[in-house]
Amino acid sequence: DAGITQSPRHKVTETGTPVTLRCHQTENHRYMYWYRQDPGHGLRLIHYSYGVKDTDKGEVSDGYSVSRSKTEDFLLTLESATSSQTSVYFCAISLGSGRASSTDTQYFGPGTRLTVL
Amino acid sequence: DQQVKQNSPSLSVQEGRISILNCDYTNSMFDYFLWYKKYPAEGPTFLISISSIKDKNEDGRFTVFLNKSAKHLSLHIVPSQPGDSAVYFCAATSGTYKYIFGTGTRLKVLA
Numbered sequence: 001d002a003g004i005t006q007s008p009r010h011k012v013t014e015t016g017t018p019v020t021l022r023c024h025q026t027e028n029h030r031y032m033y034w035y036r037q038d039p040g041h042g043l044r045l046i047h048y049s050y051g052v053k054d055t056d057k058g059e060v061s062d063g064y065s066v067s068r069s070k071t072e073d074f075l076l077t078l079e080s081a082t083s084s085q086t087s088v089y090f091c092a093i094s095l096g097s098g099r100a101s102s103t104d105t106q107y108f109g110p111g112t113r114l115t116v117l
Numbered sequence: 118d119q120q121v122k123q124n125s126p127s128l129s130v131q132e133g134r135i136s137i138l139n140c141d142y143t144n145s146m147f148d149y150f151l152w153y154k155k156y157p158a159e160g161p162t163f164l165i166s167i168s169s170i171k172d173k174n175e176d177g178r179f180t181v182f183l184n185k186s187a188k189h190l191s192l193h194i195v196p197s198q199p200g201d202s203a204v205y206f207c208a209a210t211s212g213t214y215k216y217i218f219g220t221g222t223r224l225k226v227l228a
Contacts, residue, residue: 004160031214042123042206043161043218050214058215090160100149100210101166108153108160 004109023091030096032074123219140207
């Protein structure tokens with residue numbers, strides 16, 4: 001299994017509070033991603049990073065920010081959580097060799113279940 | 118607009134029979150396709166993939182077929198086993214690391 005951990009694994013918070021989710025990898029992979037999974041929507045990319053301090057938006061980035069100050073850590077921040085951000089959040093990593101292939105796919109962490117009341 | 122579609126939310130198959138999971142896409146720029154498997158309370162795990170230069174890729178009990186003209190791919194599992202019961206996501210990419218995922222199909226293999 002790829003060495004990916006997410007913390008916390010479960011969190012309940014209230015509307016309007018800031019929330020930070022952490023993804024940590026031990027694989028030294030270049031790319032890291034944050035997804036959310038919701039019924040009827042599958043997995044949707046929020047933000048991704050292609051190196052330290054290099055990040056870009058995904059398809060559902062509004063209301064989220066990210067930071068990557070070290071290769072191994074990728075943080076997802078909800079500045080002011082809303083009920084629509086209740087979801088399961090997955091971090092993923094990929095080697096970043098240059099092109100997606102069977103030897104350079106995305107490996108996912110165990111997920112964080114976030115509930116915003 | 119959903120670029121990758123899995124129109125069957127669920128599928129039940131008898132153990133030992135074939136499971137066929139389908140996926141349609143709309144973006145002709147997609148050139149690499151993947152299937153992921155997800156168990157409850159776990160992250161998705163990579164299962165099998167196929168490049169657009171091929172029309173079939175096989176790995177043990179799992180085979181993925183790609184029909185570019187129809188913009189359709191399918192995952193065949195033969196024979197199906199109870200441990201295959203999971204949610205299956207197809208994903209597509211246009212040569213980058215940004216995957217577009219479908220909504221998933223829940224497979225239940227009945228013993």
